[in-house]
Amino acid sequence: MFQIGEFSRLNKITVRTLRYYDEVDLLKPYFIDEESGYRYYDADQISVLSSILLYRRLGFSISEIKGLIKNTENRERMIRYFEKKQELINDEISELQKTEKELEKNLMRLKNGGKIMENNIVIKELKEVFVASMRKKIKNYGDLNKIYPEMGELMRAEKLTCAKPSYCFTLYHDKEYKESDIDIEICEAITELKEDKGELKYKKIDRVETAATLFHKGPYEILPELYSQVGDWIEKNGYEIIGLARESYINGIWNEKNPDNWLTEIQIPVKYKGK
Numbered sequence: 001m002f003q004i005g006e007f008s009r010l011n012k013i014t015v016r017t018l019r020y021y022d023e024v025d026l027l028k029p030y031f032i033d034e035e036s037g038y039r040y041y042d043a044d045q046i047s048v049l050s051s052i053l054l055y056r057r058l059g060f061s062i063s064e065i066k067g068l069i070k071n072t073e074n075r076e077r078m079i080r081y082f083e084k085k086q087e088l089i090n091d092e093i094s095e096l097q098k099t100e101k102e103l104e105k106n107l108m109r110l111k112n113g114g115k116i117m118e119n120n121i122v123i124k125e126l127k128e129v130f131v132a133s134m135r136k137k138i139k140n141y142g143d144l145n146k147i148y149p150e151m152g153e154l155m156r157a158e159k160l161t162c163a164k165p166s167y168c169f170t171l172y173h174d175k176e177y178k179e180s181d182i183d184i185e186i187c188e189a190i191t192e193l194k195e196d197k198g199e200l201k202y203k204k205i206d207r208v209e210t211a212a213t214l215f216h217k218g219p220y221e222i223l224p225e226l227y228s229q230v231g232d233w234i235e236k237n238g239y240e241i242i243g244l245a246r247e248s249y250i251n252g253i254w255n256e257k258n259p260d261n262w263l264t265e266i267q268i269p270v271k272y273k274g275k
Contacts (some may be wrong), residue, residue, distance in 0.1 A: 001030060007041040011049050024062055027052060060085060065088045101217065120215070121233045126208035126267060129167060132160055132191060132198050135185040144170070144184070145253060151186045163189035169248040176185070182207040208243065208269045216266065223247070226266055234270055243269030
């Protein structure tokens with residue numbers, strides 16, 4: 001048999017933990033000397049302790065470990081214990097993935113010069129930018145995906161150099177929300193201005209001191225709802241809209257097949273009413 005200190009060294013576990021396992025009836029000493037009070041453990045308890053340490057690493061609670069040890073020979077019950085734990089861990093992973101995505105979005109806001117605010121709305125500056133643009137009226141929002149390739153072909157024909165980091169966005173010129181005959185302008189940031197050629201126009205878009213912005217990761221169908229969220233925030237926080245709304249496309253159909261991974265930023269120029 002092993003005294004508690006020897007058993008501790010052998011199994012790389014503290015005496016304090018062994019005493020705790022004794023207190024909670026998880027692993028009691030094989031024998032306690034009544035005169036000295038020394039605790040002794042049997043060699044057969046090494047495998048029991050190894051199982052306990054494994055279950056602890058897997059995240060099982062003390063009460064769950066008691067059940068596992070009690071049912072070591074009952075394969076069906078052991079399987080149920082592990083399946084239940086796996087289900088709980090998968091739920092935790094799912095929640096952690098959601099948290100990771102939220103952290104990723106907020107980190108991107110900070111890296112883009114913004115600050116974190118309630119409802120994920122961020123106030124930040126939009127820098128002056130040279131753009132190549134193409135303005136059209138489209139029948140519906142689905143036609144946007146037809147305009148982007150057309151714009152790309154014109155830019156390649158003109159051998160334009162896109163700015164780094166890339167900045168592609170849509171301006172909406174209608175004074176009200178429309179579901180058809182929508183007046184849009186596709187803009188791509190470039191390094192220098194050139195002479196207009198056909199539908200391809202060049203211009204400088206001035207710096208915007210403050211813009212209310214919101215990132216969205218996922219399909220475009222939810223964007224109208226997000227515009228409403230931004231508009232509501234603007235009104236409630238004492239701002240007013242002073243320019244055209246932009247949709248900035250960081251990831252989209254051109255580089256990501258899965259719509260769940262598309263990343264868009266709504267940008268609305270605003271000013272504080274108190275100014």
